[in-house]
Amino acid sequence: MPAGTLYRGREGMWSWVAHRVTGVLIFFFLFVHVLDTALVRVSPEDYDKVVATYKTPIVSLLEYGLVAAILFHALNGLRIIAVDYWTKGPRYQKQMLWTVLGLWVLLMVGAIYPVLGHAARVLFGS
């Protein structure tokens, strides 16, 4: 680890770390996602073959992780904008982070059935 990587170890620092990690993960997913979508220019069969793997339980779990990363990055990104532009933003940055995490948990619970429901039906039958 480069020297000075650990800053203060509180909400401000860890939200910054999580924003970076989720951002990098999303970037690499996006790169692959554009490549797989480009298969529609090759043939419908090839595209459907790759998309079929996206419907397997393991990849569904990865999709749930992707949703988790995107939702955190989106909500925390709005918090960063509020810190930058709202005059009281810096004062309430901690409260806003806990609001972000609360909303994130709520949305992640809501995403369980739509994103993982199909995987559960494959694994346990319906």
Add this chain to the structure above:
Amino acid sequence: MSTDTSPVDAVELTGSSVTYGPDNPAPVIEPPRARTKRTPRATRTNFELYGWLFMRLSGVVLVVLVLGHLLIQLVLDGGVTKVGFAFVAGRWASPFWQGWDLVMLWLAMLHGGNGLRTVINDYAEQANTRFWLKTLLFTAVAFTIVLGSLVIFTFDPNIR
């Protein structure tokens, strides 16, 4: 002066500058980054400011575009099970969704590319490493944007 005075106290911190005047000028301190004849006239641009602003503006738009995309692809109407060539063809028959995906592609790649540029600048300590990582990044971003745009614009539902 007593002998138990600390070394800091022994140093004359004030008063010395008082003696400087027209007849006794203070020594000239060179600016840390003196401009020379070889210094380009404009050494600074506002690139980083516009980059910072772009991250915020594109971020707000991407929240809507990406969360809408996730809702359509992974939640509504059977979630991921409905996705396939026919589903893509159905959506890209509409210029609205073509435009949605095109704007999302460009903004997301530029937003992510600028984010990774920041990460590279922060963690790659050698100038050479930074240069090559950013060259690779730039190539990947340009390739992805061009490929994705071509796919959206040249999509053919009757390819087979």
